[in-house]
Amino acid sequence: MKNHITKISLFILIGLLVTSCNTTKRVPKNKRLLIKNEISVDNQSTKDEEVFNQLYQKPNSSILGYRLRLNLFNLAKKNTDSSYKAKFIKNPEKYKRKAKFLSKKQVDRLGHSFWHEGIHNFLKKTGEAPVILDTNSTNKSLRRLRKYYFDNGFFDVKTSFTADSSQTKKVKIKYSIDKGNGFKVDSIKTNIATPALDSIYKNKIAASFFKTGKQYTESDWENERNRITADFRNNGAFFFQQNYISRVLDTINTNKKVHLDLNIKNQNIRVNDTSRTQEFKLYKINKVNIFTDHPANRSVVKVNDSVTYKDFNFYSENKLKYRPKAITNAVFISKGGTYSDVNTTLTSKYLSNLRVFNYPVIQYKVDPKDENGLIANVFxxxxxxxxxxxxxxxTHSNIQDFGISGNTSLGIRNVFNGAETFEIAFRGNIGSSRDIANPNGTFFNISEFGIDSKLNFPRILLPFKTDKIIPKSMIPSTTLSVGYAKQRNIGLDKENFTSSLTYNWTPRKNKTARFDLLNVQFVKNVNISNYFNIYESSYDILNDLAIAYGADALFFKNGKLEIDQGTNGFINQVFNSVPSNLNVSDEDLKTISSIEERRKRLTENNLIFATSFSFSQTSKSNLQDNSFHVFRTKIESAGNVLSLFARASNQLINQSGANTIFDVEYSQYIKTEFEYIKHWDLNRKKVFAIRSFFGIAIPYSNSKNIPFSRSYFAGGTNDNRAWQPYSLGPGSSGGINDFNEANMKISFNAELRFNIFGNLNGALFGDLGNIWNVFDDVEDETYQFNGLKSLETIALGTGFGLRYDFGLFVVRGDLGFKTYNPAKLENEKWFKEINLSKSVVNIGINYPF
Structure with missing residues (x-):
């Protein structure tokens, strides 16, 4: 019965889709559906997005050529209310029977139910009404195209269009543009009424957007107006506005050349009903007044405490709570300086960045005692x-069946009266797991807690001055952080101590730099005997080998190697019994050796004492900018300072020949990373995005490998989405471990994003990448990177996903398929795993890059 229902439902769905695929279903008689716009420029077809943006009417949106939203709209009934009533008008007896069984009121309400009305309203709202050709809009498009090319210097441009209506009830519009020759700037004549402004203009004329021989464009004119306005206002012209700038273009009988007259008028002053003009004044700053506790909702200023510090006047309604120097470091407006918009903006930005004040209010007024001076009031x-x-x-996870987690935090501003901020946070989790032995019958048998503190200073804290290297205009800050976390019955029951001293600054707009002078991490594994309970893949391989080679029966319990006594006993029997009585093959001996080496590495305590520098740059201007790039790089060095200390203090050398600090082998390596992201806006809510990443960490001197916390992994929701996290690689090894990691990574991701309807978006993606071992103690060649030949082991995952945009964040789901799996046999690498049973679902928040 269920199979019949499924088939019937499928036939109905197919029928509805076929019906809806009649795209002209809702096109009125004698009207035509616009299905395509074509634009040719000088008899050459163009796909220029900016040119197409000039068109008023555009065809219905499509996904890979299929007009989904139009077809959804066509599925909906035009008038649900009248169709519902018509059903009873044709069959009044049916209405009587329903009214007798329910009631007239309830029968009428059925017409507004989801099945009769709601679903059709949903389809109309989600769908897209057919775009009907409107010749008025076409003519508007022609005018906009003409203006677009006119504004780009093609003053003789001609435009026309033709309509191709060969298809029934459908039409294609073909726009034709004859640009003609572009007009180039030949001469620039200036008429600046104020001599002081004329001098400023001439000093910066090299930066002008207008150059002789360059084609004239309106965008150059707008940029030139902005440049001139900024130059004047940054050099004291407080009252200057952009509307004082005008231009006259002479293109008559000039042989395709433009003679430009640039005019800048004097200041217009209006007093009551009369107005007059005067030359613009260049203002100096006579006073800087800072009101440190002025309520935003109060216009009257009350002062009960005041102090003067280095020509800055501080006023406070209550007792002054800030050291003046901490605030003046954030103020770029100075007594005796020239008025400047840039300094005003920098002051607002820096004061806001202190996180001690709300966004400041900066006001200027002419000094009553000096008509050429300004008083700056900072509120x-x-x-x-x-x-x-x-x-x-x-919470619920694969570690715990049930858990309760909590976080509490305390923030304190202006801790030492120098605009410092201090934050301390406590986090904890208690949970229950049936997989953990629980002799006392305690319900909550696993726990984790941590404490993190951070102290931020709005300046560089060093024993010497850094103003010449990192001026205050770069908004520098220093952060000191300390953290501690402890686990019980989770993994190896780690205790993790972290501490860092970090300097941050912004060299230029959209560029950030970070220098970690100290970044210390100490990881102590408390419960190392739990290793084989966590890394089950390694245990299963070891257990199978122990059974195959007939290991000592004392090592087994219930037919399996006992953890931890049995696993250690078998490994010791293989390597330490003299002579060995197991006759283990060389291949299996290599496998057991690899498992034991990995166990030792992942159970040893780690001490990382690192220094790093990070730099990032982006061209993204705002949240709506979909054409931008991001570049990030980082270099990190660890262990060098501890190496000097160990040698100077004659610290002990352990059995493996490595130096130790307080009996802990410290890590020594150098690590570097590069990441580049690029987005292209393809118009109509389509974006193509790529990301490339390369990272490598090289151990040396005191280390033969990289700590787990500093290594790389592949797979997961923000990486290669056809593999689960930690399941890809290294190399062609096939990800046989539970948590696969290595010290080198290459990845490349590409994604085409498009709108389906409303806030629901889709994506098609391809992910390339893998991890490898290089320059460390891993000897298995399938794990290693050995030159360009190893690029054959790069994995390829492809798939598609859905994203729902909630505004503040995006929820996404991706379905990935292993398109090329380097771990498979030669004839099984390509396309053998593209099926739903072997796909990987990844759920994430926001876009992966």
Whole structure:
């Protein structure tokens, strides 16, 4: 019965789709559906997005050529209310029977139910009404195209269009543009009424957007106006506005050349009903007044405390709570300096970045005692000194069946009266797991807690001055952080201590730099005997080999190697019994050796004492910018300082020949990373995005490998989505371990994003990449990177996904398929795993790159 229902439902769905695929279903008689716009420029077809953006009417959106939203709209009934009533008009007895069984009121309400009305309203809202050709809009498009090319210097441009209506009830519009020759700037004549402004203009004329011989464009004119306005206002012209700039173009009988007259008028001053003009004045700053606790909702200024510090006047309604130097470091407006918009903006940005005040209000007024001077008033509204946060969640994971997690945080502003901020957060989790032995019958048998603190200074803290290297215009800051976390009955029950001293600054707009002078991490594994309970893949291989080679029966319990006594006993029997009585093959001996080496590495305590530098740059201008690039790089060095200390203090050398600090072998390596992201806006909510990444960490001197916390992994929701996290690689090894990692990574991701309807978006993606071992102690060639030949082991995953945009964040789901799996046999690498049973589902928040 269920099979029949499924088949019937499928036939109905196919029928509905076929019906809806009649794209002209809702096109009125004598009207035509616009299905395509074509534009040719000088008899050459163009796909220029900016040119197509000039068109008023565009065809219905499509996904890979299929007009989904139009077909959804066509599925909906035009008038659900009248169709519902018509059903009873034709059959009044049916209405009587329903009204007798229910009631007239309820029968009428059925007409507004989801099945009769709601689903059709949903389809109309989600879908897209057919775009009907409108000749008025076509003529508007012609005018906009003409203006677009006119504004780009083609003053003789001609435009026309033809309509191709060969298909029934459908039409294609072909726009034809004859640009003609572009007009080039031949001469520039200036008429600047204020001599002081004329001098500023001439000093910066090399930066002009207008050059002799360059084609004239309106965008150059707008940029030139902005440039001139900025130059004047940054050099004291406080009252200057862009509307004082005008231009006259002479193109008559000039042989395709433009003679440009640039005019800048004097200042217009209006007093009551009369107006007059005067030359613009260049203003100096006579006073800088800083009001440190001025309420934003109060216009009257009250002062009960004041102090003067280096020509800055501080006023406070209550007792002054800030050291003046901490605030003046953030103020770029100075007494005796020239008025400048840039300095005003920098001051606002820096004061906001202190996170002690709300966004400041900066006002200027002419000094009553000096008509050429300004008084700058900086009004600051302090934020609350203390902030408190509290949150709790119920959790479920593969580690715990049920858990409760909580976070609490305390923030303190202006800790030492120097605009410093201090944050401390406590986090904890208790959970229950049936997989853990629990002799006491305690319900909550696993736990994790941690504490993190961070102290931020709005300046560079060093024993010497850094103003010449990192000036305050780069908004520098120093952060000191300390953290501790401990686990019980989770993994190896790690204790993790972290500490860092970090300097941050912004060299230029959209560029950030970070220098970690100290980044310390100490990881202590408390429960190393639990290793083979966590890394089950390694245990299964070891157990199978122990059974195959007839290991000592004392090592087994219930037919399997006992953890930890049996696993250690078998490994010792293989390597330490003299002579060995197991006759293990060389291949299996290599496997057991690899398992034991990995166990030792992942159970040893780690001490990382690193220094790093990070730099990032982006061209993204705002949240709506879909054409931008991002570049990030990082270099990190660890262990060099500890190496010097170990040698100077004659620290012990352990059995493997490595130096130790306080009996812990410290890590020594150098690591570098490069990442590049590029987005292209393809118009109509389509974006093509790529990301490339390369990272390598090379151990040396005191280390033969990289700590787990500093290694690379592949797979997962933000990486190669056809593999689960940690399941890809290294190399062609096939990801046989539970958590596969290595010290080198290459990846490349590409994604085409498009809108389906409303806030629902789709994506097609391809992910290339893998991880390898290089310059470390891993000897298995399938794990290693050995030159360009190893690029054959790069994995390829492809797939598609859905994204729903909630505004503040995006929820996405991706379905990935292993298109090329380097771990498979030669004739099984390509396309053998493209089926739903072997696909991987990844759920994530926001876009992967």
């Amino acid at each position: 600051l509204t302090p934020r609350k000194k203390y902030t408190f946060g509290l949150s709790a969640d119920f």
